[in-house]
Amino acid sequence: MEASAKSWLRAVTACLLGALGTFVAPPADADDQAKITQTITLLGNSAEEQADQEQVVAAVLQIRAGKIQQAIDGPLTDVVNRYEKRYGNRENVFSARGPALGLMYMSEAAAKRLPNATGNATDVGPAWSMAYWARGYGYSEMNRFRDAEAELKKALALSPRDAQYATELAYVYQMEGRFADSLELFKSVPEMLDTMEGWGDAEKKEFHCKSLRGQGYNLVELKRLDEAEAAYKACVAVIPGEPKSLAEIEYINGARAQGR
Known part of the structure; x- marks a missing residue:
């Protein structure tokens, strides 16, 4: 999770x-x-x-x-x-x-x-x-x-405005197949991060990247591959070399090659 x-x-x-x-x-x-x-x-x-x-x-x-x-x-x-x-x-x-x-x-x-x-x-x-x-x-x-x-x-x-509570609920929406609802909630997470007192830069970057990966996952499920790729690339911009996002970008490129 x-x-x-x-x-x-x-x-x-x-x-x-x-x-x-x-x-x-x-x-x-x-x-x-x-x-x-x-x-x-x-x-x-x-x-x-x-x-x-x-x-x-x-x-x-x-x-x-x-x-x-x-x-x-x-x-x-x-x-x-x-x-x-x-x-x-x-x-x-x-x-x-x-x-x-x-x-x-x-x-x-x-x-x-x-x-x-x-x-x-x-x-x-x-x-x-x-x-x-x-x-x-x-x-x-x-x-x-x-x-x-x-x-x-x-x-x-x-x-x-708790970024972690919102992230967890967005994940649950994914598991329920509510990809549009999950997408909108994940989009709201980055603007919550500045109010998370006591969180260091590492935690804020982690949750920022989670929100972008969550968006990417939902966008793939919604067949919006270009937007999904952009979300994963944005995660890599936050955390360079982030492996989950790089793997998903590779998956999207493969899906495109197969005409999906």
Whole structure:
């Protein structure tokens, strides 16, 4: 599978939320100040939050060891149930892997309610969306793609610009034969990479290239060989000599020679 647990673990441990506080989002116009109460809250890096994240990471290691159902039914569902009970009925709750991304989500949610509404937006830290992602990853490993899709959509609802969650869902769409849907989602991944806090250049290049390879695969399935070749060549431009892309370019050239 393109989305590897190993690279995910590096990214997760590098971008834990480290802020705890609140602030009031400014109104769009000074005349609205008396009408608006927009509170944005960041929660994260508490002992409880750290324990939740560690529980998810341990569960991913279980999945990699082949104990997939145990990880899903045990630690991952335990984390999910805890957050769903606490926050499941609230609006504008996010679970971002990084404070800047969380603030972006919450500020956008606040802006949508301006100028005449009141409300709250909360970032609960990354563990909740991570747990949904991990359950989706586990279901993908068992070829239960319908279940994987449901979990990954929940992860993206809590963190809509997470490049890894989007990449995993695009992969699931491929496995379901939804090549056009997968193509569009893979196209959205590169613009998400700058907001992935804690990811180094290597991780960003890896996921950029994955998104291009994913596009190439879908375009081949859609019989759009010229566009597919361009996507694979773009991956090679990101990571010179990338072997999977070079092999696919060779396959496309062979398909052309055979008139396919």
